[in-house]
Amino acid sequence: MPNLNVVATIVAKPGSEETVRAGLSTLAAVSRQESGCVAYDLYESSAAPGTFVTVEEWTDQGALQAHLETPHLQAALSSIGAHLDGAPAIHPLTPVDV
Numbered sequence: 001m002p003n004l005n006v007v008a009t010i011v012a013k014p015g016s017e018e019t020v021r022a023g024l025s026t027l028a029a030v031s032r033q034e035s036g037c038v039a040y041d042l043y044e045s046s047a048a049p050g051t052f053v054t055v056e057e058w059t060d061q062g063a064l065q066a067h068l069e070t071p072h073l074q075a076a077l078s079s080i081g082a083h084l085d086g087a088p089a090i091h092p093l094t095p096v097d098v
Helices: 017-031 061-068 071-083
Strands: 004-011 037-044 051-058 089-093
Touching (some): 004 061, 017 051
Antiparallel strands (some): 004 089, 037 051
16 A cells, blocks of 8 residues: 655744744654655745645554544644634545546
8 A cells, every 4th residue: 555645734813934844844853754755845936935845654544533633733833723714624645647
């Protein structure tokens, strides 16, 4: 069974970009150490500064679910939550044959 790829988009409120950037950078570093994490990369949009995108790869749905329940993810969301312009959009991806 192939790994599970996930993309999440997180938008900072104007003026909160640095707070969100720092919180997400810490989250990415810790998440990379999780069992079941194959890759966890953080990007900021050049076209829309303050819009952050994580590109993640997990061994399976169970590893993703475990990640969503980790104390470090919950702590990150608590610390940056008031600085977000809406809830993160999390997209587990399904391959499409073309």
